Amino acid sequence: MFQINENYLKLPGSYLFSTIGKKVREYSAANPDKELIRLGIGDVTLPLAPAVISALHDAVDEMGNAATFKGYAPDLGYEFLRQAIADNDYKARGANIETDEIFISDGAKSDSGNIGDIFGPDNKVAVCDPVYPVYIDANAMSGRTGDYIESLGKWSKVIYMPCTEATNFAPELPKETPDMIYLCFPNNPTGSTITKDELQKWVDYALKVGAVIIYDAAYEAYISEEDVPHTIYECKGATACAIELRSFSKNAGFTGTRLGFTVVPKELKCNGVSLNSLWARRHGTKFNGAPYIVQKAGAAVYTEEGKKQTKEQVAYYMNNARVIYDGLKSAGYTVSGGVNAPYIWLKTPGMMTSWEFFDYLLDKANVVGTPGSGFGPSGEGYFRLTAFGSYENTVKAMERIKKL
């Protein structure tokens, strides 16, 4: 008799955003007259930039013509896109990343879920707490997390690095030595960042203890302050210890268009084996490329027009972030994030738990947010709002919240 992967049975409940989706659908069904404002899931609302739309139309036309039709893409992705990434995201920031260290994918969620494939089952994993659930769930599926302890809301073998008010919502070097360290800056869900000097400490630490850093930089486009690094490869030695995950979802609104990439430097090795070659093998075996038309759309993001237009979109969302930040402040909430990130992290009022506040906000203000406890035990008593709504809805949501 065949056996399933028993690790799946250890996973508590369902994926956070599926649960929220279900709750919202049920509320809507029961209250069809209520107009909900969704500031929960990190999904964008602005349409794709004109330069991207135009590139998509052109690429679609190419696909309709025998002379320009494209079949299977090169394993790592099209050179035109990898070159644009290498030039704009790395060389321009002083980071020497080659095109064959860049792997085009269908998005950072797939990559952050799949990257564990190339690592052994006994690696000790360290994550921020609170944290993007995919890092933990994917490791749980691979049997790397031990057992889930319901009473603590924690996995027995995972090293949790609390990011609380006391630590300025950034992690501190863990006491127990990890093998794999997941870092995400600008952080999801707290919206916090660290400086380049602070990130350098993590790189130095990883090199010292022989850990690999999985660095999620999906929100780098939202950085507004000077000393915050846009890529971990701005740090010395990072190419020998870090993998970087990137996405087009938040800088160019590709949440429904699907494009991302992962950087695995050739210098990153384990006992002489290059992780670049392992990921290349995984990529070539279990994946068949992002669509040509979407890769062309991605390249359009790096054109002069594309840069200008997507920068305006980011500015639009960051204006929303300011509206939320200021609105909550003036309503008496304790708030952080929102300066270098599209996420605002607030303390729930009174003694409300995160889920109690979720229900309260849904019911009383018809605003959907994300319960902090869904991201880990240290998120309890916190709540995440995103700046990805429309300006009008964001203003309206704040008006409703102020009236509570």
Added chain:
Amino acid sequence: MFQINENYLKLPGSYLFSTIGKKVREYSAANPDKELIRLGIGDVTLPLAPAVISALHDAVDEMGNAATFKGYAPDLGYEFLRQAIADNDYKARGANIETDEIFISDGAKSDSGNIGDIFGPDNKVAVCDPVYPVYIDANAMSGRTGDYIESLGKWSKVIYMPCTEATNFAPELPKETPDMIYLCFPNNPTGSTITKDELQKWVDYALKVGAVIIYDAAYEAYISEEDVPHTIYECKGATACAIELRSFSKNAGFTGTRLGFTVVPKELKCNGVSLNSLWARRHGTKFNGAPYIVQKAGAAVYTEEGKKQTKEQVAYYMNNARVIYDGLKSAGYTVSGGVNAPYIWLKTPGMMTSWEFFDYLLDKANVVGTPGSGFGPSGEGYFRLTAFGSYENTVKAMERIKKL
């Protein structure tokens, strides 16, 4: 110190088609004046059908407009596409598959690689020999295949089901009982098929021994004979033992557009646990949907126009298959396949190995094919040609081969 997944180190050489690509690039570089005809990799050459192109343009316009812009897709994929699939691919064939048993993905390669995630590490895997390399490589990466025995070209723990001239290039029920059985009909690489009655025997066998069948039906659109099943769910009891993988690559030319789906029936269980729920969890955690525009393109394949146009494309390729089949026959080769599949399977002439014939054909006829031995030890002495070239090139390739 972090550890890698040691299973990757057991993999011999590189992915078959990457090796072929490298050989061809090297030959082209050394012989820039030679005009190569590529009948190797199963990549299509006809442009996307007009109905698909038109749907793509419309969907791109939707993405450029705030009112119709789409962000994250529903976890399983858009209902409009899953409904079209349920109606056309299943209900129309008497198979009762519900929309929540269909998971839209970025293609069958990803799905056939990732489906192993939901199964335990100790399952005994049975594959056809020769076979699409992804099934084995993905299982090797998960540690399910034992060690690779170079001298045999086999993995120590894998059950190989020889598909040779003696078995009419179809597998026979294995002597050793497997837990996971990979079947692909119409078959890649041999182009063979089995009848519905014969497939029913596999379903009955799987139900009897408690095995799960991973059924790859990526080539079902090429079936021309009446008694060949288009889906395994035409067989009685299959919803309790089979997962089906499907692709838009070969029926609608989506190799560079990326769309596929996997059917995991709710009835398929292991000790009371529904595999549908496990795959839903995997899908929701490590994947974030196929692009909206590509899902709209997929739906266009099921419109009256789309059906007519893609049927014409399939007919075009099947005419190529006939040209290859007849051409090789008249040149004295022993040939099979090509009737219900776009693949033609030929015996290498003289005492040539598959790779010797690959080099011979590349050098003497400038035709690229795929060595049968790349698909498994029983493929040695065989060679695969595909019908996916242009008609003109296919005719020209046959003329060159006839002259050898």
